[in-house]
Amino acid sequence: xxxxxxxxxxxxxxxxxxxxxxxxxxxxxxxxxxxxxxxxxxxxxxxxxxxxxxxxxxxxxxxxxxxxxxxxxxxxxxxxxxxxxxxxxxxxxxxxxxxxxxxxxxxxxxxxxxxxxxxxxxxxxxxxxxxxxxxxxxxxxx
Amino acid sequence: xxxxxxxxxxxxxxxxxxxxxxxxxxxxxxxxxxxxxxxxxxxxxxxxxxxxxxxxxxxxxxxxxxxxxxxxxxxxxxxxxxxxxxxxxxxxxxxxxxxxxxxxxxxxxxxxxxxxxxxxxxxxxxxxxxxxxxxxxxxxxxxxxxxxxxxxxxxxxxxxxxxxxxxxxxxxxxxxxxxxxxxxxxxxxxxxxxxxxxxxxxxxxxxxxxxxxxxxxxxxxxxxxxx
Numbered sequence: 001x002x003x004x005x006x007x008x009x010x011x012x013x014x015x016x017x018x019x020x021x022x023x024x025x026x027x028x029x030x031x032x033x034x035x036x037x038x039x040x041x042x043x044x045x046x047x048x049x050x051x052x053x054x055x056x057x058x059x060x061x062x063x064x065x066x067x068x069x070x071x072x073x074x075x076x077x078x079x080x081x082x083x084x085x086x087x088x089x090x091x092x093x094x095x096x097x098x099x100x101x102x103x104x105x106x107x108x109x110x111x112x113x114x115x116x117x118x119x120x121x122x123x124x125x126x127x128x129x130x131x132x133x134x135x136x137x138x139x140x141x142x
Numbered sequence: 143x144x145x146x147x148x149x150x151x152x153x154x155x156x157x158x159x160x161x162x163x164x165x166x167x168x169x170x171x172x173x174x175x176x177x178x179x180x181x182x183x184x185x186x187x188x189x190x191x192x193x194x195x196x197x198x199x200x201x202x203x204x205x206x207x208x209x210x211x212x213x214x215x216x217x218x219x220x221x222x223x224x225x226x227x228x229x230x231x232x233x234x235x236x237x238x239x240x241x242x243x244x245x246x247x248x249x250x251x252x253x254x255x256x257x258x259x260x261x262x263x264x265x266x267x268x269x270x271x272x273x274x275x276x277x278x279x280x281x282x283x284x285x286x287x288x289x290x291x292x293x294x295x296x297x298x299x300x301x302x303x304x305x306x307x308x309x310x311x312x313x314x315x316x317x318x319x320x321x322x323x324x325x326x327x328x329x330x331x332x333x334x335x336x337x338x339x340x341x342x343x344x345x346x347x348x349x350x351x352x353x354x355x356x357x358x359x360x361x362x363x364x365x366x367x368x369x
Contacts, residue, residue: 062208080209082235083355090274090357091337109207117237122274122357 041115043128045136048100056097058089060110061134071102071137077114086122093124102130102137165194165250166219168258175231175262179296179352182233184262188244189226192219199249203227206243209234210260229260237266267293268301268344268354275327276359282367283329288356290342292321298344301325307338310358329360336360 048055057074059066066076075092077085093099099118103110111129118124130136173186192198198219203212213228229244244258269291277283292298301323303312309331315324329336342354 065208078234079236080232080234083353087339087355087357090359095278104208107206121271123272124274 041128042131043100044131045140048098048128048130051098054097056089056093056099058099058101058114059134060101060103060114061108065104065134069138071134074102077101077118078110079113079117082117090122095126097126099124099127100130101127102133105133105135106131108133165192165196165198165221166190166248166253166256167193168256171256172259173229173261175260177233177262177264179265179267184231184233184260186229186231186258186260187226188229188258189224190219191224192221194250195221197221200246201249202245202247204245204247205229206245209236210242210244212244227258229258231260231262233262233264237264239263265293265295267296267298267346267352268342269293270342270354270356273354273356274359275356277329277361277364279361279363281361281364283332283360283364284367285326285328288325288327288340290323290325290354292323292344294321296346298323298346300345302343302345304341304343305338305358306341307336307358309336310338310340312340325356327356327358329358329364329366332360332364332366333362335362 057071058077059070059074060078061070062078062080063076066074066078070076075085075089077089099115101111101115101118111133115127115129118127132139167190169189169191171188173188175184175186177184200214200217200219203214205212209232211230211232213230215225215227216223219225227244227246229242231240231242240262242260242262244260246256246258247254248256271289271291273288275286275288277286290301298321300316301314303314303325305312309329311328311330313326313328315326316322317324325340325342327340336358338358340356340358342356344352344354
């Protein structure tokens with residue numbers, strides 16, 4: 001009885017695998033959605049506070065969110081107006097400053113993308129991404 | 143034997159019923175977009191049909207990025223009715239491959255959330271590297287080189303470079319047998335901090351008015367090289 005139950009379970013598993021295998025074969029040349037690994041160094045809010053005034057905050061959110069509220073002293077750097085904003089940001093930047101990028105919340109990607117471009121295109125080091133983003137900062141400073 | 147057969151039938155029925163209950167059927171859940179050089183947006187259409195026998199209410203449509211908006215024609219989809227979600231991705235000054243998602247939530251208990259995927263490959267006419275050159279306090283103000291690679295699909299005859307600071311001189315030279323230019327950046331003044339940007343404008347046959355930028359930073363303590 002036990003053996004037949006195992007056989008039935010295996011049969012069901014096999015049936016479940018059939019469409020999956022078919023899909024894998026049918027879509028074998030389909031586009032890949034795998035994101036390339038993003039080398040963003042995440043940093044906690046507590047850690048940034050220990051760095052004091054050496055932090056250069058960068059807000060990667062869209063313009064309207066930045067205008068509504070942002071971390072005091074933060075500069076805007078989003079990909080909608082990358083060239084213009086980067087120019088203004090580099091005037092404030094110096095190698096001794098730690099650049100911390102944030103976006104809306106933990107799940108947003110904009111801060112990672114901006115941090116990646118700063119490293120790759122501008123060759124900056126000391127670039128970090130704030131864990132939890134603006135949401136985390138706002139909660140801590142209510 | 144009868145128990146075994148009944149077990150098998152019940153399991154298979156559950157499996158099949160689960161599939162039949164999925165009311166919103168999507169024509170495609172992934173879109174691969176290739177906008178042109180001058181395009182400001184890239185648009186994807188995700189078509190669906192309610193194949194169930196009850197209306198399905200779309201409760202929310204949420205994009206993963208502020209750069210993507212998703213427009214919904216109807217909130218409630220009647221049985222046998224079709225519709226679509228139009229996702230508009232604003233290119234802005236983004237580059238490379240962009241992957242965005244749109245989460246569609248419905249009141250259909252068999253599939254309460256569907257993730258639609260949008261991939262946009264943004265053409266980059268010129269690749270400027272490095273796009274930030276700087277001379278620090280201990281540096282001598284010797285010339286530095288910026289390389290500009292041209293996308294093989296385009297024909298760029300020349301590039302024009304202008305600096306926002308007159309003390310920064312530039313010389314452009316094409317690299318023979320390569321779709322590449324080299325910009326030599328020469329500081330001609332010291333003793334003051336300089337933050338300048340170089341506007342790089344490609345001259346090409348196609349209609350594609352886009353400028354690229356490189357940035358220059360010079361510390362006031364950097365010295366001119368000894369003659």
